[in-house]
Amino acid sequence: MLQDAYARRFTYLRLSLTESCNFRCDYCLPDGPDCTSRKEEINLDEIRRVVTAFALLGTRKVRLTGGEPCLRKDLVDVIRTVKAVPGIEEVAMTTNGYRLMKDLDKWVEAGLDAVNVSVDSLDPSTFHLVTGQNKLPEILEGIDRASQSSLKRVKVNTVLLKEHNGKELPEFLEYIRTRPVSLRFIELMQTGDNHAYYRRHHINGESIKETLLEQGWTQRLKSKTAGPAQEFVHPEFAGSMGLIMPYSKDFCADCNRLRVSSRGALFLCLFTENHISLRDLMQSDDPGPLMERIQESVQGKKVSHFLHDKQTGSTKNLSIIGG
Template sequence: MKDGFGREIDYMRISITDRCNLRCRYCMPEEISWVPMEEILTFEEIEVVVKEAATLGIKKIKVTGGEPLARIGCPTLVGMLKKVPGIEKVTLTTNGVFLSKYAEQLKEKGLDAVNISLDTLDEKRFEEITGRDELKAVLDGIETALELQIPVKINSVLQKGQNEKEWQALAELAHHKKLDVRFIEMMPIGYGKKFEPVYNEELLKKMEEKYGELKPDTRVHGNGPAIYYSVPGFEGSIGFISAIHGKFCKSCNRIRMTSTGDIKACLCFDESLSIKEALRAGDMEEVNHLLVLAISNKPVSHQFEQKEMITEQREMASIGG
């Protein structure tokens, strides 16, 4: 289905929990009030929404959180969504801590790819950023996924004064491993507003000083807005998701659903449509109508570059990564 500006909306990001086992400083505070489980959509309810979304042209699903693998049965949901007619790909975004435990189940259920959040390879700094000493578990998860031939992307967020000098160590993960490393500009949502981002245009210049001119990699790597480059001698590619200076709204193809059933068409604004009441009343016509409405009213662009225009006040953990 096309939105009001002619963009084909075929990708849906679905948060299945607001809970997480890490406490990344720009995402989630140490103390937080969890949403009661009865307010969170069941796997069966998520499946129903995806079936309706598929009739509107949604083909690709990203399962997110919080931390999706913190919810018991996540691989089962992946298998359920893979069986929905019209759904071509189901992928997962995770912090990687539980990945080695569940990777084989996810592979068996048909997971198409996994994105792993990793901002540093330094143990001490990892604990400073995430609040937990779990770097080894994340690295084990990456290796397990690669061994099972699950396509892997590393998502790294650089912060000035924190891990900005670690770009090379992170990029080097793609040197001898068949994975992509993507650098994501810090988005001014929730706690992210408090941190100064490292802009990707600056990072690209540093990479070219180190590796020489990077050639655009035009192969399809996934569902999102990353721009990829090939580095001579690297097995994987380097990607940039530049929400601020590389505004990609003209090609935005997604909507989001929070764990409580709120449909969001843009991260920047607080507008959302709740489908939970209609869903639990069994009113599929209304569920379909609300999905259509969310897609039709998708804004032309975000306004992250003008912080006073940002109306979304919730934290990323409650919206979905």
């Protein structure tokens, strides 16, 4: 079992397939992506090898992220390859949803188990303001279709932004009243290039939590391979709520996830200064050396992300490693 010096066990790998994205969300890529980085993306064999090494170390869940993973032309092959690795029990993906209607059936057939779709507003004009795209109706249609498919879970991710969606909680709650999807409100995190934006838009998720509890929502326990969200349910709602609050007390205490970038670097934390290259060891089908480097690296994982101390690490924006 992959375990660090603080007895945290890592069963969840977030694997970035690309840094590129076709949306320009103003909290992530207001100036668009650096598309030159696509030349260095890990290939299918490298993906198989690194996932195999993690699986042998106890990883059971892999989430495919970006940037936008749907920009990979071999995405269906990636899903099928990852799902075929012995020991991997669940393959999930985070996407902006622009290909949901067209490609959902292909993804499910290849072995996709769950999908998270980013929707930062249910108002078309606000959605366009945040993302630079006028695709909200077809994305929502794709979510409805996904929720009716054989996927185990469908989640909607919303980054809380004070001046954009800060007052949309009633609309979002109404959205999940009849839909069996899990809504995730994510606190805006400070990165290397968004200091002014963070100060203007950050909302403390604790205020949302208080509102939910006052309205009869109850918190439930999460599974060992679940992400960092605090989860809430209500008997009158088909969907559920989740809050990801990286500034909350003991947020890092039960961390169960590691990240590998689209260039083959191991991120021990989203906000780390140092990344460990795995790429040279991803050229061989022998998983031993790769497992050894991962194990040794994890022993250097720090106890916290230190966001409270304004340490944002070397992550300039979240498209680099998928948030």
